[in-house]
Amino acid sequence: MADMSLKKTPITEQPPQERICNFKEVSLGYTADEAVKEAGRCLNCKNKPCTTGCPVNVRIPEFIAKVSQGDFEAAYDIIKSTNALPAVCGRVCPQENQCEGKCVRGIKGEPVGIGRLERFCADYMMDKQKAAVKPEPNGHKVAVVGSGPSSLTVAGDLAKLGYEVTVYEAFHTAGGVLMYGIPEFRLPKEIVSKEIKALEELGVKIMTNMVIGKVLSVDELIEMGNEAVFIGSGAGLPRFMGIEGESLVGVYSANEYLTRINLMKAYKDGFETPILESESVAVVGGGNVAMDSARSAKRMGAKNVYIIYRRSMDELPARKEEVHHAMEEGIEFKLLNNPVRILGDENDRVKSIEVIGMQLGEPDESGRRSPVEIKGSEHTIDVDTVIMAIGTSPNPLIKKTTPGLETNKRGCLIVDESNATTKEGVHAGGDAVTGAATVILAMGAGKKAAAEIDKYIKSK
Amino acid sequence: MFKIIRKKQLNEQVVLFEIEAPFIAAKAEAGQFIIFRLDEQGERVPLTIADYDRQKGSITIIFQTVGASTMKLGELNEGDYISDVVGPLGTPTEYDDNIRKVAVIGGGVGCAIAYPQAKKLFNMGVEVDLIAGFRNKDIIILEDEMKAVSTNLHICTDDGSYGTKGFVTDKLKELIESGNKYDEVIAIGPVIMMKFISKLTQPYGIKTLVSLNPIMIDGTGMCGGCRVTVDGKIRYACVDGPDFDGHKVDFDELMKRNSTYKKQEAEHICRLTGGKRNG
Numbered sequence: 001m002a003d004m005s006l007k008k009t010p011i012t013e014q015p016p017q018e019r020i021c022n023f024k025e026v027s028l029g030y031t032a033d034e035a036v037k038e039a040g041r042c043l044n045c046k047n048k049p050c051t052t053g054c055p056v057n058v059r060i061p062e063f064i065a066k067v068s069q070g071d072f073e074a075a076y077d078i079i080k081s082t083n084a085l086p087a088v089c090g091r092v093c094p095q096e097n098q099c100e101g102k103c104v105r106g107i108k109g110e111p112v113g114i115g116r117l118e119r120f121c122a123d124y125m126m127d128k129q130k131a132a133v134k135p136e137p138n139g140h141k142v143a144v145v146g147s148g149p150s151s152l153t154v155a156g157d158l159a160k161l162g163y164e165v166t167v168y169e170a171f172h173t174a175g176g177v178l179m180y181g182i183p184e185f186r187l188p189k190e191i192v193s194k195e196i197k198a199l200e201e202l203g204v205k206i207m208t209n210m211v212i213g214k215v216l217s218v219d220e221l222i223e224m225g226n227e228a229v230f231i232g233s234g235a236g237l238p239r240f241m242g243i244e245g246e247s248l249v250g251v252y253s254a255n256e257y258l259t260r261i262n263l264m265k266a267y268k269d270g271f272e273t274p275i276l277e278s279e280s281v282a283v284v285g286g287g288n289v290a291m292d293s294a295r296s297a298k299r300m301g302a303k304n305v306y307i308i309y310r311r312s313m314d315e316l317p318a319r320k321e322e323v324h325h326a327m328e329e330g331i332e333f334k335l336l337n338n339p340v341r342i343l344g345d346e347n348d349r350v351k352s353i354e355v356i357g358m359q360l361g362e363p364d365e366s367g368r369r370s371p372v373e374i375k376g377s378e379h380t381i382d383v384d385t386v387i388m389a390i391g392t393s394p395n396p397l398i399k400k401t402t403p404g405l406e407t408n409k410r411g412c413l414i415v416d417e418s419n420a421t422t423k424e425g426v427h428a429g430g431d432a433v434t435g436a437a438t439v440i441l442a443m444g445a446g447k448k449a450a451a452e453i454d455k456y457i458k459s460k
Numbered sequence: 461m462f463k464i465i466r467k468k469q470l471n472e473q474v475v476l477f478e479i480e481a482p483f484i485a486a487k488a489e490a491g492q493f494i495i496f497r498l499d500e501q502g503e504r505v506p507l508t509i510a511d512y513d514r515q516k517g518s519i520t521i522i523f524q525t526v527g528a529s530t531m532k533l534g535e536l537n538e539g540d541y542i543s544d545v546v547g548p549l550g551t552p553t554e555y556d557d558n559i560r561k562v563a564v565i566g567g568g569v570g571c572a573i574a575y576p577q578a579k580k581l582f583n584m585g586v587e588v589d590l591i592a593g594f595r596n597k598d599i600i601i602l603e604d605e606m607k608a609v610s611t612n613l614h615i616c617t618d619d620g621s622y623g624t625k626g627f628v629t630d631k632l633k634e635l636i637e638s639g640n641k642y643d644e645v646i647a648i649g650p651v652i653m654m655k656f657i658s659k660l661t662q663p664y665g666i667k668t669l670v671s672l673n674p675i676m677i678d679g680t681g682m683c684g685g686c687r688v689t690v691d692g693k694i695r696y697a698c699v700d701g702p703d704f705d706g707h708k709v710d711f712d713e714l715m716k717r718n719s720t721y722k723k724q725e726a727e728h729i730c731r732l733t734g735g736k737r738n739g
C-alpha cells in the first residue's frame with residue numbers, strides 16, 4: 001500500500017540566509033531513507049501519465065519501484081536507458097510542467113517528487129559507474145557543432161555505435177548553457193565535467209576554442225571526411241529591449257553576467273574576470289535566466305535585487321522551485337511592471353530604472369494574457385546594475401557561413417521530422433532549432449538526431 | 461594549448477609573440493582578432509592578429525603589458541604555452557579595389573594593428589602614408605617594418621624626441637592641407653586618438669575607418685558586452701566589427717564603457733605589482 005501523505009518527503013536545503021553567501025548547491029538531495037520513503041508514495045499507475053509527460057519517456061513508475069525496493073542501481077539503469085544526463089535533468093527539468101504535472105498524486109496534494117528521485121539515483125551512482133568500454137570503431141566520422149545537452153547526447157549515442165565523433169565548441173570549456181549559464185548553486189559544474197569526461201572515455205574527441213563558421217566552415221567539416229554534421233549551437237544571442245540607456249555602464253545581458261560568474265568564475269578568489277560590485281540590481285524578465293541572474297547577483301553581494309516582469313506571478317515562466325527559492329532569498333518581485341528607460345549619472349553609470357505599471361488584458365494567441373500599460377504609472381527604482389534577461393535567439397553565424405542551410409524568420413534552423421536540415425548531411429537539434437527551450441527537449445532532439453544520423457550514414 | 465614559438469620585446473611595455481595556431485593561421489585576414497585566456501583562472505582578452513604565416517601555421521600578436529592579464533602574458537617565454545586562443549574572430553577589413561592613396565595612422569601599440577593594414581594596402585599597390593605616433597623615442601616600435609610597407613613613414617612623438625614633435629592629428633592635418641588627396645584614412649590606436657582623427661577628416665569628407673576595442677567575452681555575439689553605438693544603432697564589435705566608419709561611432713560612449721572595470725583593474729594590478737601602479 002502506498003504512503004498516502006499529501007506532501008512530498010521534505011528535502012534538506014541550505015537555509016536562505018546561509019546560501020546567499022555562497023555558490024554551493026541549494027538543495028542537498030535525498031538520503032537513501034528519504035528516497036525510499038518518497039518512492040513509497042508512487043501509486044504505480046497502469047497508464048503511467050508521468051511517463052507521457054516526460055519528453056524522453058523515462059519509465060518513471062518502473063524506476064521508482066526499484067527505488068522503493070532499495071535497488072538504486074537498477075533504478076538508475078532504467079532512467080539512463082532513455083535519459084543520458086539524469087544528474088542534470090533531476091536538477092533542472094521543469095518537472096511541474098512535465099512528469100510531476102501529470103502525476104495522479106498531484107490532484108489532491110503534492111505529486112511524487114520524481115525529479116528529486118531521479119537526482120538521488122544519479123547522485124548515488126555518481127562514483128560507482130563502471131568505466132565505459134570503448135566500442136569497436138565502425139569506420140565512420142561525424143562532426144558535432146556545439147557542446148550543450150543536444151550535442152552531448154548526439155556525441156554519446158553515436159560514439160556508442162562506434163562512430164568517430166569530434167565535438168567542436170566555441171568556448172574554452174565544453175557543456176554549453178550547463179557550463180556558462182546555469183549557476184553552480186543549481187547545477188554543480190563538476191557534474192557536467194564528469195559527463196563530458198565519460199564521453200571522452202567513450203572515444204569522443206572534444207575540440208574547444210573552435211568557432212565553426214570562422215575557423216572551419218560546415219562545408220569544410222564535410223570535406224574533412226565527416227559523413228554527417230550535427231548542429232547544436234543553441235540560442236545564445238541576447239536580446240535587449242531597445243530602450244533608452246541600455247548602453248550605460250552597468251547594463252548587462254544575462255548571458256554576459258552569468259558567463260562572467262559561471263564560466264569565468266568571477267565569484268571565486270584568484271580568478272581574473274572582473275564583475276561590477278553591485279548594490280542594487282534590477283533583473284528584467286521572468287524566466288529561469290532571470291531567476292539565475294537575480295540569485296547570482298544576491299550571492300555576489302547585492303543588497304537589493306528586483307525582478308521586473310511585465311506579467312503577474314501566474315505567468316512567470318521560470319521553474320516553480322526557482323521562484324520559490326528566489327523569494328526565500330529575499331529577491332523582490334516587481335510584477336506587472338515594464339522598463340521604460342534606464343537613467344545614468346554624470347559618468348554614464350546606471351543610477352535608476354524607470355518602469356511603468358501594467359495590467360493584464362485579453363489572452364493573446366499563445367493563450368497568455370497580454371500586458372497593457374497603465375498610463376501615468378511611471379516611477380523609478382534606484383539601482384546601479386540592470387540585467388536584461390528577456391530572451392535569446394540563435395546565433396546567425398553558422399547559417400551565414402553555410403550555403404544551403406535555411407532558417408525561419410526567428411533565425412531557427414529549419415529541420416524535417418528526422419531532424420535533417422535543408423542541407424544534405426547536416427542534422428540539427430536543441431535550441432538552435434526550437435529557440436530557447438529546455439535541457440530535456442535539447443537532449444530529446446539529440447537522441448532522435450543521433451538515430452537519424454546513424455540511419456542516414458548506413459543507408460548511403 | 462598554444463605554444464609560443466617566438467618572443468620579442470619591442471619596447472619596455474610592448475611584446476611580440478609568434479604562436480603556433482595552425483587552424484587560425486589558415487583562415488586569418490587583416491583586421492581580425494583572437495581572444496586568449498592565459499590559464500584556468502585567466503580572463504578572456506581580445507588581441508588583433510598582427511600577422512600570420514599560413515605555411516608555418518603561426519600567428520603573431522603584439523600587446524602592451526598594461527592590464528593584469530597582459531602583464532602576466534608578457535612574462536611567458538618561448539616554449540611556454542597559452543591555455544586558450546580562439547579565432548580568427550571579427551570581420552576582415554574590406555577595401556575598395558579602386559583606392560589609390562590612403563593615410564594609415566597608428567597610435568602607440570595601435571601601430572601593431574595598423575601595420576598589417578598598411579602591409580595589405582601597400583601590397584595591393586596603394587600609395588600609403590603611414591603616420592605613427594608615440595609618446596617618446598624610447599617606445600617606438602616596428603619602425604623598420606612600417607617603413608617597408610609605406611610610401612612615406614611619418615613618426616611623431618609627443619615630446620619631439622624623435623621625428624616630428626606633435627600629435628598624429630597635427631601631422632595628418634598638415635598632409636591634407638598641403639594637398640594630399642586620400643581616398644581613405646585608417647586610424648588605429650587609443651579611442652581618443654581615433655575620435656580626433658575622425659573629427660578631423662569629417663569636414664574634408666574623407667572616409668575614415670577605425671578599429672574598435674571594447675570589452676569582450678566570447679567574441680561570437682553571445683554576450684553583448686562589446687556593443688557600440690554606430691550611426692545611432694547598437695552594433696556588436698566582435699561580429700559586426702571591429703572596423704567601423706569613424707564618422708558614425710559614438711566614441712564617448714565607448715570610452716565610458718571601456719572604463720567599466722577601472723576600479724577592479726586598479727585594485728588587481730595593485731596586488732600584482734605590490735602597489736607600484738595604483739592608478
Ligand SMILES: Cc1cc2nc3c(=O)[nH]c(=O)nc-3n(C[C@H](O)[C@H](O)[C@H](O)COP(=O)(O)OP(=O)(O)OC[C@H]3O[C@@H](n4cnc5c(N)ncnc54)[C@H](O)[C@@H]3O)c2cc1C
Pocket residue numbers: 092093094145146147148149150151168169170171174175176177178181182183210211212213232233234235236258288289292319395397398429430431432436437438439440442
Ligand atoms: C541561465 C539559463 C538557465 C536555464 N535554466 C534551465 C532550467 O532550469 N531547466 C531547463 O530545462 N533549461 C534551462 N535553460 C535552457 C537550457 O539550458 C537550454 O535549452 C539547453 O542548454 C539547450 O541546449 P543546446 O544543446 O541546444 O545548446 P546550448 O546549451 O545552448 O549549447 C550550445 C553550445 O554551442 C556552442 N556554439 C554556438 N555557436 C557555435 C559555433 N559557431 N561553433 C562552435 N560552437 C558553437 C555554444 O558556445 C554552446 O556551448 C536555461 C538556460 C539558461 C541560459
Ligand code: FES
Pocket residue numbers: 675676677678679680681682683684685686687696697698699
Ligand atoms: S564579445 Fe560577446 S557579443 Fe561581442
